[in-house]
Amino acid sequence: MNNFGYKQAEDTREAISLIEHNETAKFVAGGTNLIDLWKYNIANPSQLIDINHLAELSEIKTLEHGGLRLGAGVKNADTAYHPVVEHQYPLLSKAILAGASAQIRNMASNGGNLLQRTRCYYFYDAEVPCNKRIPGSGCPAKDGYNRIHAILGTSEHCIAVFPSDMCVALAALDAVVNITGPTGNRSIAFADFHRLPDNRPDLDNNLKKDELITSIDLPEKGFAANYAYLKLRDRHSYAFALVSVATALELKGNTIEDVKIALGGVAHKPWRSTEAEEFLKGKAANAENFSIAADLILQGAKGFGYNEFKIKLAKKAIIRNGLMALNPESQLPGAQPSA
Ligand SMILES: Cc1cc2nc3c(=O)[nH]c(=O)nc-3n(C[C@H](O)[C@H](O)[C@H](O)COP(=O)(O)OP(=O)(O)OC[C@H]3O[C@@H](n4cnc5c(N)ncnc54)[C@H](O)[C@@H]3O)c2cc1C
Structure with a gap:
């Protein structure tokens, strides 16, 4: 005790x-x-x-210059079902609802979701070494049972993945994290919030120990017309992603004017590739181009044995999700994916 x-x-x-x-x-x-x-x-x-009970953390409100502010204390369920989120940011709504269970989403807060820790089996077993838990102690996952582990951005010190669904959508939507602390307020672009393990896998993100997340801002552009979130996992409910993909497209006819693709379940942070997104701009939204983009996103991907399958799975998921984003209704329960 x-x-x-x-x-x-x-x-x-x-x-x-x-x-x-x-x-x-x-x-x-x-x-x-x-x-x-x-x-x-x-x-x-x-x-x-x-x-x-912090009032400053408890609201969802529209921002003067466009965009939406999500209070860090707002529950994941209240965020997913908020009318503006459902209407303007359905990608976020979809990703949140793919996570955990209804009961957990009713308790879990937006700030807590960003700071949830990895689900690496070795991290949760206090009896074994783990560089994330005890820096310098070792990483048994590299040569161990690593089916759920990372294929991108790993280091010799850690191959754990960041398990959030919500954060994959926030990464794709270019959200911004607002923080307050002893020295004042600051904001971090979502891409810079979580870290790769490098030689400090004990640090999941760039928040300081004495800082509080107050809110998360979404830019005005929500990609509500063409979006898709695909979560591939062992069970349909109550399971973390083996691979997940958030795709947001802006189309003119069938030509991609703007695109954001973020991957979950594959790295220590939601994974984006500027190179792949730049390649897709101005191209036709079809399987061939999504396949080339997938190869760019997965450049340098490396398996550790049990998780090798994720490389192929991620490629298929990126292509399939790109095609689903052309017709977001195809994601509704019971609908057949278009690829
Ligand atoms: C069985 C199970 C299944 C799950 N499945 C999924 C899933 O499929 N997908 C998914 O994305 N998630 C899943 N989750 C994780 C869940 O989403 C997180 O546990 C939840 O989002 C954490 O939020 P919380 O408010 O409960 O955080 P807490 O547990 O209260 O806090 C988590 C951490 O964040 C810190 N913290 C919280 N709020 C703030 C703040 N505003 N500022 C600074 N620090 C803060 C706390 O100090 C703590 O370190 C699952 C969880 C469980 C238990």
């Missing part, structure tokens, strides 16, 4: 001041990841700072 303190923060200033002065304090939102980590002895906070 570990003793710990609990304090409900009244406002963001109090939340920051509480965390700033306690190295081992943790914010808690929905608790759906933090409490699991605690039970597995991976997290052991001395103080919980409950951020569920």
Whole structure:
């Protein structure tokens, strides 16, 4: 039994001041990841700072210059079913609803979703080495059972993947993460928020220990006409992605004017390839071009044994999802994918 303190923060200033002065304090939102980590002895906070009552984090509102602000404390379910999200950012709605279960989405917050930790089996097993848990201890996943692990952006220190669905859509939509901390406010482009493991796999992202995510901004352009999210997994519900793809297209006739493609389940962060997106611009939206783009996205992909299958699977998923984005209704339950 570990003793710990609990304090409900009244406002963001109090939340920051509480965390700033306690190295081992943790914010808690929905608790759906933090409490699991605690039970597995991976997290052991001395103080919980409950951020569920912070008014500044609790709203979804349209921005003056266009775009939408998603409060970090808003629940994943409330975000997915918000009328503006459903109408203007259906890709985000679709990705959130592909994650977890209805019960978990009702508890999980937007901020917590960005900060959920990997599902690597070795990370969750406190009895074995893991560079993400104990830097310098080793990575048994590289030569172990690595079916769920990364094929892109890995390092000799870590091959874990970041497991979020929501974040794959946020990456494709070029969201921005708003943060407050002891030295003031700052914003990070979504592409720069999560990290590759490199030689510091213990750091999942670029948020500092004493900073609080206040909101996530979506740009005005939501790609509502042509989008698709495809999640390939072992079970249809309650399973993390082996590979997922978010595709957002802007079309003129069948020509691609703008495109964003993000992959989940394949790397330590949602994966984007500028080269592939630039290649597709001005091209016909067809299987042949999506196939060339897939090869560009997967350049340098490397398997570690059990996860080799992901390279082929990701290629097929990128092509299939590109074609589904031409006809988003094809994603509805029961509809046949068009490839
Ligand atoms: C069985 C199961 C299945 C799941 N399946 C999926 C899935 O398929 N796809 C998917 O995407 N996710 C899935 N999840 C993960 C789920 O989406 C996350 O657990 C959830 O989003 C975390 O949000 P939370 O509010 O509960 O975070 P918490 O557990 O409260 O917090 C997580 C971390 O974030 C920190 N934190 C929270 N909010 C803030 C903030 N505003 N600022 C700074 N730090 C903050 C906390 O200190 C903690 O370190 C699953 C979870 C479970 C338990």
